[in-house]
Amino acid sequence: MTVAPFGDRLAAQFAAGRHLCAGIDPHAGLLDLWGLHDDAAGAERMGRDxxxxxxxxxxxxxxxxxxxxxxxxxxFAALERVLADARAAGLLVIADAKRGDIGSTFAAYAEAWLSPGSPLESDALTVSPYMGVGMLDDADTAVREHGKGLFVxxxxxxxxxxxxxxxxxADGRTVAAAMVDEAEARNRAADARAAVGTTGVVLGATLRLADFGIDRHRAEGGPALPVLAPGFGHQGAQIEDAREIFGGLxxxxxxxxxRSIxxxxxGGIATRVEERAAKIAAALHNEKGLA
Ligand SMILES: O=C(O)c1cc(=O)[nH]c(=O)n1[C@@H]1O[C@H](COP(=O)(O)O)[C@@H](O)[C@H]1O
Known part of the structure; x- marks a missing residue:
């Protein structure tokens, strides 16, 4: 069975007006607040809810x-069941494991988190690029063939x-700006005509991107760069400011x-998720489905 590219699957979510990524972060304090034990069963219950x-x-x-x-x-057994629930529910899953290593080892991480049938199978993985974005090359073909994505x-x-x-x-760019450029270059090289790319980046919503040497003013053309933006809610960023924060990015x-969810x-988690999703869609959605 051919799997659609991750960027296409993301684009389908946007077209349906869905832009919220709901975090599953079972902190000890939150488990207590939920009346759950700080153990694997508690984390699983929260995740599945x-x-x-x-x-x-x-x-x-x-x-x-x-x-x-x-x-x-x-x-990990609890996580496997949460991941299985999410896949069965048609949700995309971003495993926030922030992996990174030499290429051949990174390929094994990709096998663990992104290969079909793996117990930890997810749709995308967060990547720590301190060992160089080139480490992704060894996993690239498998990741794309399986319709999976990466967030650097x-x-x-x-x-x-x-x-x-x-x-x-040495080339005059900040490390952050170079990560954005490299992700965009990978997407153009893979499929310049795709609406949304397969390699994304993580950009905190609490930041002024200019402070990181990242230019928000980008010409349209080429696949849109998937941006995973944490920092809304508990960390203080406001969704109403998203256009100002991210601009063309x-x-x-x-x-x-x-944590805000x-x-x-x-009690009322379904309503809270719906309210946040609606607010985010109202701030981001446009007629093209993209933000
Ligand atoms: O990669 C991430 O998800 C991430 C990157 C970043 O720059 N900042 C950041 O907070 N995160 C993660 O995003 C989530 C933010 O959680 P809340 O602050 O509770 O909304 C946590 O899981 C963090 O580990």
Whole structure:
């Protein structure tokens, strides 16, 4: 069976007016608030409840792997069941595992998280590019053949990342700007006519991109760059400001919210997800389906 490219699957979500990425971050404090134990079963219950609430409403869910990894094998077994629920519900799944290594090792990470039939199969994976974006090459063919995607950290929402990400390379670009350029170049090389690319970036919504040397004013043309944008909700960014924050880089924007959705407890989670999704769609959606 041929699987549609990840960018096409993302584009279909946007066309349906879905731009919310619902985070699954079972912090100990949130599990307590939900009346759940801080264990694998508690994390699984929260994850599956978020999936049920997000189905048909959000574009994707983003389980943050660390909160499951805390419980070792039991945590991974719980995560596998959350991932299976999400796939069955038709949600795209971004595994937030922030992986990165030499190319041959990265390929094994891609096999774990992005290959069909793998117990941890997801639709996309967050990537830490400190070992160089070229490490993705070894996994590229498999990732694309399986219709999967990648989100490379470019400018992240945490203040301590700034010195690294604003560092200027020998070619005069900041590290953050080079990540954006490299992701765009990979998408053009793979399929210049695709509406949305398969390699995306992570850009924190709490930032001024100009501070990172990233130009928001981009000519249309070429695949839209998938942008995973955390920082809305708990970290303070406002969805109404998304156009101002991302400019021409916000054409394929996924707005992530985790704690702002989870901190209301299990009661009313479906309503909260619907409200956030509607607000995000109202701020981002346009007649092309893109942001
Ligand atoms: O890659 C990420 O998802 C990420 C990148 C970034 O720059 N900032 C950031 O907060 N995140 C993740 O996004 C989520 C944000 O959660 P909330 O602040 O609760 O909405 C967490 O899972 C973080 O690990």
């Amino acid at each position: 978020v999936v049920a609430a997000a189905a048909g409403v959000a574009a994707c869910v983003k389980p943050q792997i660390s909160f499951f990894e805390r419980f070792g094998a039991a945590g 950290l470019a400018a992240t929402s945490n203040a301590e990342a700034r010195p690294v990400q604003t560092a200027v390379r 916000g054409r394929a924007l996924l707005a992530n919210e985790s 989870l901190s209301g407890g299990p």
